[in-house]
Amino acid sequence: MEVFSATIASIFFIIFIYIFFIKDQSSTKGLPPGPKPWPIVGNLLQLGDKPHAQFAELAQTYGHDLFSLKLGSQTVVVASSPAAATQVLKTHDRILSGRYVFQSFRVEKHVNNSIVWCECNDNWKMLRKVCRTEVFSAKMIESQAHLREAKAMELVEFLKGREGQVVKIIEVVFGSLVNIFGRLIFSQDVFDLGDPTGGSAEMKDHIWQMLEMGNSANPADYFPFLGKFDLFGQRRAVANCLQQIYDVWGAMLRERRRAAKEGAGSHPLHDFVSILLDAGLDDQRINALLMELFGAGTETSSSTIEWAMAELTKNPSIKEKLRREMESVLGKERVKESDIPRLPYLQAFVKETLRLHPATPMLLPRRALETCQVMGYTIPKDCQIMVNAWAIARDPKIWKDPLKFSPERFLGSSLDFKGNDFEFIPFGGGRRICPGIPLATQFIGIIVATLVQNLDWSLPNGMDPSELVMEEKFGLTLQKEPPLLIVPKSIYF
Numbered sequence: 396m397e398v399f400s401a402t403i404a405s406i407f408f409i410i411f412i413y414i415f416f417i418k419d420q421s422s423t424k425g426l427p428p429g430p431k432p433w434p435i436v437g438n439l440l441q442l443g444d445k446p447h448a449q450f451a452e453l454a455q456t457y458g459h460d461l462f463s464l465k466l467g468s469q470t471v472v473v474a475s476s477p478a479a480a481t482q483v484l485k486t487h488d489r490i491l492s493g494r495y496v497f498q499s500f501r502v503e504k505h506v507n508n509s510i511v512w513c514e515c516n517d518n519w520k521m522l523r524k525v526c527r528t529e530v531f532s533a534k535m536i537e538s539q540a541h542l543r544e545a546k547a548m549e550l551v552e553f554l555k556g557r558e559g560q561v562v563k564i565i566e567v568v569f570g571s572l573v574n575i576f577g578r579l580i581f582s583q584d585v586f587d588l589g590d591p592t593g594g595s596a597e598m599k600d601h602i603w604q605m606l607e608m609g610n611s612a613n614p615a616d617y618f619p620f621l622g623k624f625d626l627f628g629q630r631r632a633v634a635n636c637l638q639q640i641y642d643v644w645g646a647m648l649r650e651r652r653r654a655a656k657e658g659a660g661s662h663p664l665h666d667f668v669s670i671l672l673d674a675g676l677d678d679q680r681i682n683a684l685l686m687e688l689f690g691a692g693t694e695t696s697s698s699t700i701e702w703a704m705a706e707l708t709k710n711p712s713i714k715e716k717l718r719r720e721m722e723s724v725l726g727k728e729r730v731k732e733s734d735i736p737r738l739p740y741l742q743a744f745v746k747e748t749l750r751l752h753p754a755t756p757m758l759l760p761r762r763a764l765e766t767c768q769v770m771g772y773t774i775p776k777d778c779q780i781m782v783n784a785w786a787i788a789r790d791p792k793i794w795k796d797p798l799k800f801s802p803e804r805f806l807g808s809s810l811d812f813k814g815n816d817f818e819f820i821p822f823g824g825g826r827r828i829c830p831g832i833p834l835a836t837q838f839i840g841i842i843v844a845t846l847v848q849n850l851d852w853s854l855p856n857g858m859d860p861s862e863l864v865m866e867e868k869f870g871l872t873l874q875k876e877p878p879l880l881i882v883p884k885s886i887y888f
């Protein structure tokens with residue numbers, strides 16, 4: 396019996412070795428060069444909390460265009476130059492348009508209806524079309540400008556009320572953005588800025604929980620065979636959280652449908668929900684899309700605004716230039732979104748913030764739908780592909796004095812983030828480019844301009860702005876450590 400058990404154990408051991416060593420070795424044939432992986436863990440131990448910076452260093456050694464590495468048993472290819480980004484996001488856009496869906500988010504009902512995670516199938520095309528022609532159309536964006544302007548001013552009033560007190564800027568900006576989204580999406584606030592327990596506490600908690608779960612590591616992303624067991628219950632937690640959010644929204648959707656029926660087919664409110672109902676989307680699609688807009692829009696935009704505030708704090712002369720531009724163009728008028736096209740320095744400032752601090756430094760991971768050849772290397776089917784937009788935007792071969800925060804570099808330049816200039820791709824590119832660009836740029840522009848026009852602030856404890864340490868963590872972090880703390884001071888013209 397013992398001999399039998401030992402034989403079975405040996406067979407399993409050999410299969411295990413085969414899977415992790417021999418099969419792995421053969422699957423690396425033709426891949427871009429990269430650091431030698433350790434057995435089983437691959438190059439995981441070489442990653443810290445800033446993979447985009449570590450990947451930038453690896454690119455120096457192994458391949459300025461493309462290099463590959465193993466994260467556990469997953470093969471990952473990283474593009475780190477504009478030429479390689481062009482290949483991934485343009486030349487091979489179709490084949491490389493799959494998404495690598497994080498294991499915690501593999502909740503079937505959500506993924507199938509998700510614009511972020513589903514394949515570029517008919518459902519995805521329909522959702523993108525609704526976004527392009529309805530939700531983010533120029534008419535819709537313009538019609539809701541007054542809401543964002545009012546919320547930006549509410550934020551200023553809130554901060555003025557905290558004069559002399561220390562404020563963690565990300566929390567108030569995040570709260571403001573969630574409220575703007577609440578208003579744009581279903582015409583109601585989610586947070587009460589002045590009362591941390593106020594607003595819709597239930598919805599606020601669910602959204603925080605979702606964002607935190609999205610940021611927590613799942614070992615199954617490195618060892619996919621663990622995925623089906625959901626060992627740490629992360630997928631179940633995401634599914635529960637989504638269900639709770641959908642339940643709240645479900646009640647609202649039912650109420651809207653009822654009101655629409657009674658009002659002979661017209662929805663009284665002009666918000667995203669009414670657009671989606673009018674577009675004939677079913678509840679599951681609406682739920683998934685609303686979740687996506689909240690998830691993809693709030694954290695990215697609020698972290699960009701936090702970076703903008705940090706740069707303004709560190710560079711008071713830039714804050715002054717923004718103020719002077721507004722004074723000369725608008726006089727004493729309060730800034731509005733429709734003024735942004737007349738404020739070139741503000742536009743250049745937003746671009747420079749996105750260049751140095753892209754909210755998703757390596758975009759969202761893509762997946763090869765088929766094996767293909769890119770720049771003479773083999774990219775195997777199902778391989779994960781990342782584009783290091785952060786490294787590209789700091790490459791001294793492309794940018795003069797790349798680490799200097801200088802909005803001037805964009806003045807008089809046609810360089811834009813709309814996916815055609817592959818040296819500057821904070822919103823990605825190709826068919827999966829961020830559909831929220833028109834909204835994100837309005838948000839960021841109006842909030843930054845309103846803060847600069849109406850408020851002054853300093854760092855706590857008389858700290859000198861030059862001492863401000865500005866370090867990115869990986870991508871979609873809530874930037875809890877170190878947060879930007881400021882002391883608001885009102886300014887009066």
Ligand code: HEM
Binds near residue numbers: 824
């Ligand atoms: C500063 C703000 C933002 C940044 C930096 C940003 C960045 C990105 C990036 C890099 C991608 C992946 C693109 C690719 O794979 O090539 C993406 C996708 C996406 N973004 Fe944004 N985003 C921002 C704001 C928003 C907003 C405000 C919304 C909507 C309200 C939004 C909705 C989406 C959606 C739905 C996708 C998935 C698109 C798809 O897979 O087809 N984003 N975003």
